[in-house]
Amino acid sequence: xxxxxxxxxxxxxxxxxxxxxxxxxxxxxxHVAASALSRQIAGLEAQxxxxxxxxxxxxxxxxxxxxxxxxxxxxxxxxAERALGEIGALQGLRAGQVRLATSDAFANELVPRLxxxxxxxxxxxxxxxxxxxxxxxxxxxxxxxxxxxxCFSRAPQRDIAVAYRQSAPVLxxxxxxxxxxxxxxxxxxxxxxxxxxxxxxETTVRQMIDIACSRQGLQLQPVLISNHAKTxxxxxxxxxxxxxxxxxxxxxxxxxxAIAARPISDQGMDFRDIEVQTLAGRSLPRAAxxxxxLLKERLPAPG
Numbered sequence: 001x002x003x004x005x006x007x008x009x010x011x012x013x014x015x016x017x018x019x020x021x022x023x024x025x026x027x028x029x030x031h032v033a034a035s036a037l038s039r040q041i042a043g044l045e046a047q048x049x050x051x052x053x054x055x056x057x058x059x060x061x062x063x064x065x066x067x068x069x070x071x072x073x074x075x076x077x078x079x080a081e082r083a084l085g086e087i088g089a090l091q092g093l094r095a096g097q098v099r100l101a102t103s104d105a106f107a108n109e110l111v112p113r114l115x116x117x118x119x120x121x122x123x124x125x126x127x128x129x130x131x132x133x134x135x136x137x138x139x140x141x142x143x144x145x146x147x148x149x150x151c152f153s154r155a156p157q158r159d160i161a162v163a164y165r166q167s168a169p170v171l172x173x174x175x176x177x178x179x180x181x182x183x184x185x186x187x188x189x190x191x192x193x194x195x196x197x198x199x200x201x202e203t204t205v206r207q208m209i210d211i212a213c214s215r216q217g218l219q220l221q222p223v224l225i226s227n228h229a230k231t232x233x234x235x236x237x238x239x240x241x242x243x244x245x246x247x248x249x250x251x252x253x254x255x256x257x258a259i260a261a262r263p264i265s266d267q268g269m270d271f272r273d274i275e276v277q278t279l280a281g282r283s284l285p286r287a288a289x290x291x292x293x294l295l296k297e298r299l300p301a302p303g
Contacts, residue, residue, distance in 0.1 A: 096287030101146035149277035169270035195241030
């Protein structure tokens with residue numbers, strides 16, 4: 001059974017138009033005539049006594065009333081999915097879906113490992129994992145595209161509940177035989193003396209580094225810039241020089257002895273957290289809630 005069968009038709013049509021911004025596109029997605037969509041929306045507007053859309057030549061834009069109704073409609077979709085998930089969970093978590101939105105650092109190793117671990121106990125659970133820029137992770141949770149968001153964050157997000165949080169200071173990465181690997185901590189000025197791979201300026205970690213460097217009048221000139229976490233880590237593994245990452249992104253490599261990670265001692269390099277995010281006010285389906293508990297258990301660094 002699909003979630004839309006538990007939803008009101010008019011609200012479902014309204015939400016599709018709201019999300020696509022176009023009657024024509026919503027019609028194509030739903031395989032329903034545009035005139036039928038228009039009638040359902042007109043009926044809603046008549047019942048509510050207010051326009052839900054501003055009609056423009058290039059599409060449909062939600063009014064303030066439409067925005068309020070869209071929030072309600074999205075929660076209805078999530079509630080329907082939760083109901084179906086709980087019905088499936090009566091079989092002992094042998095059916096259901098967990099949808100994750102995660103930033104790159106978690107998608108490379110942690111998330112697939114935990115998906116495998118979870119499925120060993122709950123073989124019928126299906127995972128959908130979207131790797132997104134950090135700023136887009138809460139958007140995916142807010143829109144209902146993801147049940148759980150996993151990302152680095154430095155500021156509160158509207159309509160987002162933080163189910164778990166832990167500090168994620170930036171660490172310097174090097175090969176175990178590198179001279180800096182024996183130091184208890186590494187300064188940004190130390191990094192400047194070596195070939196360096198960094199993430200691009202729009203990322204949170206790079207912004208933290210750039211702010212700290214600006215305070216010192218220090219310029220870092222990386223020889224490699226990449227928004228792919230694995231690329232900068234493999235730059236280190238292949239002997240290219242140094243890089244930076246959070247502990248969680250390189251935990252498995254440190255445990256294997258393949259890489260050394262040292263705290264960056266400059267002020268401000270610990271002003272970042274790992275957040276496990278859910279939609280505020282939403283009760284997760286049982287499968288997603290069970291996976292959330294596993295995440296909370298596995299995220300802390302081993303003692």
